[in-house]
């Protein structure tokens with residue numbers, strides 16, 4: 001299937017030159033149309049109380065309060081019919097319900113954890129054979145998260161070269177989609193300008209959306225063919241199969257359509273990959289800055305897992321210090337600050353000296369003494385890394401488990417050091433996901449005595 005997918009990147013790569021000329025030539029037209037628009041609107045709105053012309057009204061309020069998607073996000077999410085950009089309406093409730101009860105059901109999660117374990121083992125094996133090679137941690141974890149999440153959605157497994165090439169191409173496509181959504185667009189502020197698409201953002205979003213559509217169609221076609229040929233395992237309850245069946249039922253209550261299915265797919269992959277990989281990357285960065293924390297994590301791993309075993313999912317519940325490290329990482333570096341007004345509250349509370357002792361210090365111990373007080377469910381307003389209430393992350397359990405599992409495996413199997421002549425950088429890159437400005441690159445050193453374990 002992937003041979004079909006590979007090489008699709010020509011689809012969405014184009015130049016965005018010539019924007020300057022467009023701006024000049026379009027400006028005159030904008031002024032003419034804007035004047036006409038203002039006159040027309042002011043006549044039509046004659047009954048409204050006085051206020052700024054709607055042409056000039058900044059739409060920031062709506063963006064933050066109601067989750068009105070920017071134009072790029074709307075194009076990339078089939079008109080905001082997805083979970084992330086949809087408002088609180090029956091469509092959004094349907095998608096959330098399906099995600100929570102079907103996609104993230106306990107049975108599906110169990111097979112995801114199993115898949116995650118296999119993928120992390122592959123990474124451990126690869127790293128073992130790349131002795132002394134500097135590793136981009138975020139890239140490695142991104143690939144793991146992508147493969148696990150795609151496996152959950154699609155039911156297939158990627159192997160060999162396809163695994164890496166699909167990972168790289170997906171990453172490139174997602175990075176550009178996110179970058180486009182983050183780019184300030186004058187048409188978002190002045191809707192009357194949308195028609196002109198002065199910066200070419202909408203045009204580019206449509207091209208990227210076409211590229212994504214092409215991949216999704218390949219995945220769905222492939223799935224349908226396998227299903228017809230009875231090649232899909234009867235027991236496997238992959239999500240695409242479930243959604244396709246739901247669409248066939250034509251249930252008036254659900255009204256699931258193909259664009260819903262695709263928008264959901266993009267949401268889940270998009271929301272689950274960068275968040276997970278960025279969290280692991282920040283945790284590793286903090287631990288390299290605080291070697292005593294890394295040592296303590298490894299001591300716990302040696303005690304709970306032992307030097308003659310590999311980390312299993314069953315160990316995670318006993319790894320209290322690893323849990324505290326992840327919590328502290330998410331307090332200082334929340335990868336997905338909520339889009340709405342909870343954003344400012346969360347950021348402020350995370351760094352509020354009244355809520356936390358020395359809030360800027362990386363000190364996982366603070367979560368050990370009072371570990372029941374702060375969970376991820378959004379019960380304490382000082383701590384909301386997965387948001388809370390109706391917008392709480394639907395992938396919380398999977399995200400939490402993947403982060404802990406990957407981190408535990410990386411630290412149980414290897415010691416880590418920075419490449420000669422480099423130093424740690426803590427600069428943040430603000431955006432939809434709060435990433436590191438400079439990726440963490442580190443060199444692993446095997447630490448298990450039984451070398452057979454690496455195979």
Ligand code: HEM
Nearest residue numbers: 083084271272275276336338339385386387393394395399
């Ligand atoms: C460390 C990992 C993760 C963190 C910290 C995280 C955090 C968050 C936060 C804060 C939100 C709310 C954003 C907002 O209000 O705009 C959110 C929403 C969401 N997350 Fe996660 N997430 C993580 C992993 C995942 C994973 C693994 C998945 C799926 C596989 C996922 C899927 C989603 C989706 C679909 C939403 C949108 C929910 C809605 O708007 O109703 N997340 N996440």
